[in-house]
Amino acid sequence: MSTPAGLPFLKGHGTENDFVILPDPDGALTLSPEAVARLCDRRAGVGADGLLRVVRCDALPEGRALAGEARWFMDYRNGDGSVAEMCGNGVRVFARFLWHAGLTEDTEIAVGTRAGIRTARLGADGGVTVGMGRAELPSGPGGTATVTVGERSWPAVHVDMGNPHAVAFVAELDDAGPLLEAPGVAPAEAYPHGTNVEFVVDRGAAHVALRVHERGSGETRSCGTGACAVMVAAARRDGHDPAADGRAVTYTVDVPGGRLSITERADGVIEMTGPAVIVAEGVLDPAWLDPAALRA
Numbered sequence: 071m072s073t074p075a076g077l078p079f080l081k082g083h084g085t086e087n088d089f090v091i092l093p094d095p096d097g098a099l100t101l102s103p104e105a106v107a108r109l110c111d112r113r114a115g116v117g118a119d120g121l122l123r124v125v126r127c128d129a130l131p132e133g134r135a136l137a138g139e140a141r142w143f144m145d146y147r148n149g150d151g152s153v154a155e156m157c158g159n160g161v162r163v164f165a166r167f168l169w170h171a172g173l174t175e176d177t178e179i180a181v182g183t184r185a186g187i188r189t190a191r192l193g194a195d196g197g198v199t200v201g202m203g204r205a206e207l208p209s210g211p212g213g214t215a216t217v218t219v220g221e222r223s224w225p226a227v228h229v230d231m232g233n234p235h236a237v238a239f240v241a242e243l244d245d246a247g248p249l250l251e252a253p254g255v256a257p258a259e260a261y262p263h264g265t266n267v268e269f270v271v272d273r274g275a276a277h278v279a280l281r282v283h284e285r286g287s288g289e290t291r292s293c294g295t296g297a298c299a300v301m302v303a304a305a306r307r308d309g310h311d312p313a314a315d316g317r318a319v320t321y322t323v324d325v326p327g328g329r330l331s332i333t334e335r336a337d338g339v340i341e342m343t344g345p346a347v348i349v350a351e352g353v354l355d356p357a358w359l360d361p362a363a364l365r366a
């Protein structure tokens with residue numbers, strides 16, 4: 071009697087924001103939120119903040135419009151199984167995976183995402199630089215918000231990096247407490263689909279540190295889009311606006327899991343550089359997760 075083959079997977083991280091990577095070039099898998107949450111479960115599953123499904127752009131309805139610009143689509147899911155538009159650390163790990171798996175020979179790789187094309191450049195030192203697009207800072211009532219944890223509240227800046235962020239400058243990173251639940255954010259209408267929340271302190275000139283509570287994942291050790299949102303909020307606060315004054319600016323952003331270097335170029339495009347690591351690869355036991363259940 072032959073045993074059914076299990077599903078191949080990899081595990082990777084970028085500044086300790088960790089991911090289950092599921093190669094699915096032909097888009098044959100149907101990933102329910104429950105299946106994703108099970109895979110990302112840190113006790114009963116593989117364990118991760120999120121999941122990166124690797125699909126050809128032309129094999130996925132959401133990717134088809136991007137197929138002329140990118141071969142691969144990053145289908146990103148949060149640890150609770152919800153879908154998100156973008157994941158900055160994820161794009162670096164995704165690009166590293168494509169190279170690792172021999173799916174590309176290019177060191178500059180266009181990746182399709184729900185927020186559009188992101189281009190990753192693999193460095194010889196293991197670092198990856200990603201063109202993250204331009205930040206949007208909505209003006210008007212939705213441009214600022216109030217973030218609340220327990221009894222404490224802070225004003226926050228709304229920054230859109232393809233996905234939503236509320237950036238709050240605080241005196242100490244511990245001020246927000248253990249972040250066991252999603253911080254409250256008001257007005258709710260500013261974030262109709264929920265938001266990621268970053269707490270930020272200064273470490274020096276053009277150098278900040280953050281903690282993050284990610285929508286759909288909880289507190290994580292890093293968030294690439296969050297770090298970019300923080301960089302932009304800090305730059306505007308410090309009087310820098312490259313797209314307006316033509317002068318690029320670079321910030322160091324420390325996250326609990328490492329360090330990112332983020333530049334806002336004179337054309338307003340944000341570039342983020344940081345590590346991307348493939349940790350392990352293996353096969354899911356078919357007795358634990360029957361691949362047929364994902365191909366239904």
Ligand SMILES: N[C@@H](CCC[C@H](N)C(=O)O)C(=O)O
Binds near residue numbers: 157159286
């Ligand atoms: N960790 C990611 C962001 C993942 C998506 C986020 N939780 C959301 O729901 O928008 C990053 O590195 O950017």
